[in-house]
Amino acid sequence: MKKSMVSLRRLQQRAAAELAQTYNSTTNTTNESMDLETTDPHFLNIDDVYSAENVCYEEQSDSSDTDFFQDKDDFIFDFKESLKLWSLEHNIPINALSSLLLLLKQTEKHTDLPVDGRTLLATPKSLNRNVIKCGSGEMIYFGIQKSLTKVCKELSFSSLVSLQFNVDGLPLFKSASSQLWPILCSVLGVKHRPFTVSLYYGDKKPEDINCYLRPFVDEINLLQTTGIQVDNRTLNVKVHSFVCDSPARALILGVKSHSGYNSCTKCLVEGDYVSRRVVFTSCTNSLRTDFSFRNKTDDDHHLKDTILTEIQDLDMIRGFPLDFMHLVCLGVVKKMIKLWTDGPPGPFKLPSTKLIELSEKLVLLKMYVPLEFARKPRSIADCDRWKATEFRQFLLYTGPVTLSSILDKVYYDHFLSLAVSISILSAPSLTSRLKTYAGQLLKYFVAQFEVLYGTQFCSHNIHCLIHLADEVTDNLTINEISAFKYESELGRLKRTVRSPRNPLIQLANRIIESENVSTVRKQYPVFSKLQFCSTHHSSSKHYQKCVSEQFIIDTSRFSDSFVKISEKYVKILCVEVDPENSEKFSLFGREIVHLEPFFFNPCSSDNIGYLKFKPNYHAPKNYTFESVSAKCFVLKKDDMFVIVPLRHL
Numbered sequence: 153m154k155k156s157m158v159s160l161r162r163l164q165q166r167a168a169a170e171l172a173q174t175y176n177s178t179t180n181t182t183n184e185s186m187d188l189e190t191t192d193p194h195f196l197n198i199d200d201v202y203s204a205e206n207v208c209y210e211e212q213s214d215s216s217d218t219d220f221f222q223d224k225d226d227f228i229f230d231f232k233e234s235l236k237l238w239s240l241e242h243n244i245p246i247n248a249l250s251s252l253l254l255l256l257k258q259t260e261k262h263t264d265l266p267v268d269g270r271t272l273l274a275t276p277k278s279l280n281r282n283v284i285k286c287g288s289g290e291m292i293y294f295g296i297q298k299s300l301t302k303v304c305k306e307l308s309f310s311s312l313v314s315l316q317f318n319v320d321g322l323p324l325f326k327s328a329s330s331q332l333w334p335i336l337c338s339v340l341g342v343k344h345r346p347f348t349v350s351l352y353y354g355d356k357k358p359e360d361i362n363c364y365l366r367p368f369v370d371e372i373n374l375l376q377t378t379g380i381q382v383d384n385r386t387l388n389v390k391v392h393s394f395v396c397d398s399p400a401r402a403l404i405l406g407v408k409s410h411s412g413y414n415s416c417t418k419c420l421v422e423g424d425y426v427s428r429r430v431v432f433t434s435c436t437n438s439l440r441t442d443f444s445f446r447n448k449t450d451d452d453h454h455l456k457d458t459i460l461t462e463i464q465d466l467d468m469i470r471g472f473p474l475d476f477m478h479l480v481c482l483g484v485v486k487k488m489i490k491l492w493t494d495g496p497p498g499p500f501k502l503p504s505t506k507l508i509e510l511s512e513k514l515v516l517l518k519m520y521v522p523l524e525f526a527r528k529p530r531s532i533a534d535c536d537r538w539k540a541t542e543f544r545q546f547l548l549y550t551g552p553v554t555l556s557s558i559l560d561k562v563y564y565d566h567f568l569s570l571a572v573s574i575s576i577l578s579a580p581s582l583t584s585r586l587k588t589y590a591g592q593l594l595k596y597f598v599a600q601f602e603v604l605y606g607t608q609f610c611s612h613n614i615h616c617l618i619h620l621a622d623e624v625t626d627n628l629t630i631n632e633i634s635a636f637k638y639e640s641e642l643g644r645l646k647r648t649v650r651s652p653r654n655p656l657i658q659l660a661n662r663i664i665e666s667e668n669v670s671t672v673r674k675q676y677p678v679f680s681k682l683q684f685c686s687t688h689h690s691s692s693k694h695y696q697k698c699v700s701e702q703f704i705i706d707t708s709r710f711s712d713s714f715v716k717i718s719e720k721y722v723k724i725l726c727v728e729v730d731p732e733n734s735e736k737f738s739l740f741g742r743e744i745v746h747l748e749p750f751f752f753n754p755c756s757s758d759n760i761g762y763l764k765f766k767p768n769y770h771a772p773k774n775y776t777f778e779s780v781s782a783k784c785f786v787l788k789k790d791d792m793f794v795i796v797p798l799r800h801l
């Protein structure tokens with residue numbers, strides 16, 4: 153260990169010296185960086201050497217290398233925009249920003265900055281006249297056009313623009329009943345942060361739903377008629393769907409909520425009253441259609457008229473898909489775990505020894521979780537506090553691996569039938585082949601649920617699973633019609649409220665400020681952490697870490713080294729980059745020798761990519777980056793490993 157530290161330090165010194173030479177440095181600076189290393193024994197990261205050096209040179213470049221920045225004005229403009237973005241991203245209070253501006257103005261470089269944070273961010277002077285009274289609450293309508301134009305410009309979107317909306321309510325403060333009802337929008341098929349179209353704030357949910365939706369419906373119809381102007385081109389705009397949880401969906405559709413007898417928005421099923429709750433057991437019902445909705449042929453379903461019917465070409469059934477996040481993750485998966493842990497006595501209820509064993513198994517998997525996951529597995533006892541992403545992680549990855557020795561076989565196989573069907577509906581390559589099978593499997597899961605857990609637990613959510621496969625089309629998986637991206641934006645919005653005073657105006661200010669910032673899109677891939685490989689292709693640079701738009705490879709971490717390349721599974725050893733052209737790079741790795749199915753019920757798991765293996769690998773070779781079809785999650789299972797391609801990216 154000590155030896156490798158010394159040699160690395162020498163390498164750092166050499167790198168620093170080389171860098172210094174490249175920039176025609178004085179010997180002075182080189183000594184400085186050496187001092188830095190000798191005084192701090194923990195100074196091991198080679199990236200830091202480079203960045204410390206760069207800071208030195210930026211300061212010097214003022215006098216000697218004036219052409220380092222082609223246009224000085226451009227640079228200052230960028231600095232200003234970056235500062236704006238930084239302050240919004242980190243939710244910096246205005247007074248803190250103002251005091252930073254004052255400090256910066258003391259330096260010669262930034263004399264043109266304003267002294268007031270509000271000037272920098274172009275905070276609106278007064279929004280009071282933009283506030284619209286709506287029932288007992290109030291709202292501000294920001295509109296779609298401005299933010300949409302910005303998104304289309306940044307992403308150079310060329311074809312038809314398909315819009316998806318999310319309507320949801322969230323409590324703003326723990327103590328009070330006040331709630332916020334934003335309408336969020338995103339463009340389907342591209343990755344971007346959803347933007348806010350409208351904000352409602354009141355003591356309860358908007359009771360006059362048509363007042364809440366009016367400006368929105370009017371603008372949608374205008375946009376669908378005229379299209380949107382982006383850089384002298386007109387793009388056609390179309391509403392694709394509204395993604396909501398079932399209470400919000402019922403609210404904007406003006407139909408019965410999920411506890412009602414005729415509440416399924418997809419079919420004509422009627423609920424039964426069993427053990428003081430409404431349950432749904434019938435599986436064969438005629439489906440609702442756009443025609444039947446508009447003509448209210450089932451008058452037990454409708455409560456109010458909704459002005460969403462005024463939106464041209466909107467299918468009132470297909471345009472309101474079931475949401476994977478609320479329905480499956482927070483609905484069905486959470487319900488099953490609750491039945492195992494806190495349910496009434498029954499064959500599904502787990503003894504406390506099994507619960508402890510399950511929690512231990514989950515926690516042990518922590519070190520195998522790839523960087524793409526924000527959360528690591530935690531004890532099943534915490535499941536009341538689990539986030540939707542944790543239930544998804546449990547269903548698709550950690551559950552199938554840990555539950556085999558915990559649940560009785562019939563319950564384990566039943567859980568797997570949900571995991572398999574959701575895996576299929578999450579992956580475009582599987583959906584196209586196996587969508588019908590996934591639909592049948594979900595129907596089987598629902599029918600078996602009644603047998604295994606009892607009629608009284610066949611809730612609205614369990615019933616709705618039979619419709620989930622129909623929501624998926626060839627180019628849209630359940631990930632695109634789920635509320636995950638909106639949920640994180642709602643969380644972000646909520647965090648920007650700094651005091652209980654006039655939250656609607658505070659939020660509106662933050663939203664308008666971020667509209668005014670020109671965001672710079674990151675360039676991918678990013679390589680970092682130089683690695684010193686002597687064994688192969690010495691002309692290339694070798695990196696440990698490569699961040700692409702979809703996933704991260706980090707060969708220093710077991711959990712972030714595995715990828716799927718066509719039908720092979722490969723452990724990456726390093727990322728090789730051509731020193732002349734960073735666009736020419738490849739992956740150097742070793743293929744796993746032998747893989748076998750990890751379960752056989754409801755189907756052999758190799759069909760959907762769950763496989764187990766012993767860590768034996770072929771000789772290493774190079775693979776193109778483009779040939780990678782997915783990053784993989786590798787979990788320890790007894791004396792073997794289970795490998796699963798990531799489904800949710």
Ligand SMILES: [Zn+2]
Binds near residue numbers: 416417420421616619
């Ligand atoms: Zn139904």
Ligand SMILES: [Zn+2]
Binds near residue numbers: 683684688694726727
């Ligand atoms: Zn290498």
